[in-house]
Amino acid sequence: MREPTRRGRIVAALLAGLVLFGAGLASASWARAGTGQQDSAGRGTASMLDAVLRRGEVRVCSTGDYRPFTYLDPATGAWSGIDVDMARDMAGRLGVRLTLVRTTWGTLLTDLGRRCDLAMGGVSVTLERAAKAFFSDPYLTDGKTPITRCADADRFQTLEQIDRPGVRVVVNPGGTNEQFARQHLHQATIVAHPDNNTIFDEIIAGRADLMITDAAETRWQATRHPELCSVHPDQPFTFAEKAYLLPRDDVAFQQWVNQWLHLARNDGTYQRVSAPWLG
Structure with missing residues (x-):
């Protein structure tokens, strides 16, 4: 076999170097793409976790209108609730300050990653949300069930009983x-009320007959309003889970949150935080 010429060896070395360089770029691009964060040019950057640690602050979006998970007192500006306390614990374990950012259910996905780093506050896991964002591991199993005036509890046991003309x-x-409600109710009248903090007063005052919401919320509101009863909260109409909402494709941040949540649920933290609200 003839020995390769000096020129041939140089060309071969250059080609090998280009292959290795290309592989390195591909590997780096893949690693960046997995974070889900982008700069102004659309290139992948570090995880939101790195940004939080660098900033020394974690920004948590919450609606502030969904007890027992999140509540913003309009008179004092004080936040409370299970997920508010969990957010404080998370920030403490990250070693950063917590900033709670008021959002709405309609703008939750838009605000995520722009005004805040993650969302907490009784967020239900849905396929629609999962198509646009990541979820943490679930921390609570829940489902939709009615809450109504106690005198009417027997009237609204089933969807068939609820979905009738004249029912509000x-x-x-x-x-x-x-x-x-819009998916399952076609004969009943659906009444939109913009303030979730006062929505149960509509039932008490007789301006609405019932609300269908998560069983955890019905239990909490029934303890606050003796006139209201939660209808079969242990057998809700649906199966649902609560979890925390994170930017899509940011695996590093999701894994950290999952590990923190796993520890909090097994070292007594979650039980201590939730007990005053859920019993």
Whole structure:
């Protein structure tokens, strides 16, 4: 076999170098793409987790209108709720300050990644949301069930009983409660009420007959309003889970949140935080 010429060896070395360089670029691009974060030119950047640590602040979007998970007192500006306390614990374990950002159910996905780093506050896992964002591991199993005046509880046990002419079902716009009502109710009257903090007063005052919402919320509101009863909260109409909402494709941030949540659910933190609200 003839020995390769000096020129041939140089060409071969250059080709090998180009192959390795291309492979390195592809590997780096793949690693960046997995973070889900982009700069102004659309190139992948580091995980939101890195940005949070660098900034020294984690920004959490929450609606502030969904007890027992999140509540913003309009008089004092104070936040409370299960997920508010969990957000404080998460920030403490990250070693950063917590900033709570008020959002709405209708703008939740738009605000995620722009005004805040993740969303917390009784967010239900849905396929629609999962197509646009990542979820953490679920921390609570829930489902839609009615809440009504106790005198009317026997009248609204089933969807067939609810979906009748003359029945008024109040909903908060933009979330899964409205979606459920509009999907399943075709004869009952759906009444939109924009303030989820006062929506149960509509039932008490007789301006609405019932609301269909998550069982955890019906239990909480029934303890606050003796006139209201949660209808079969242990056997809701649907199966649903609560989780935290994160930017899509940011695997590093999702894995950190999942690990923190796993520890919090097994070291007594979640039980301590949720017990005053859920018992």
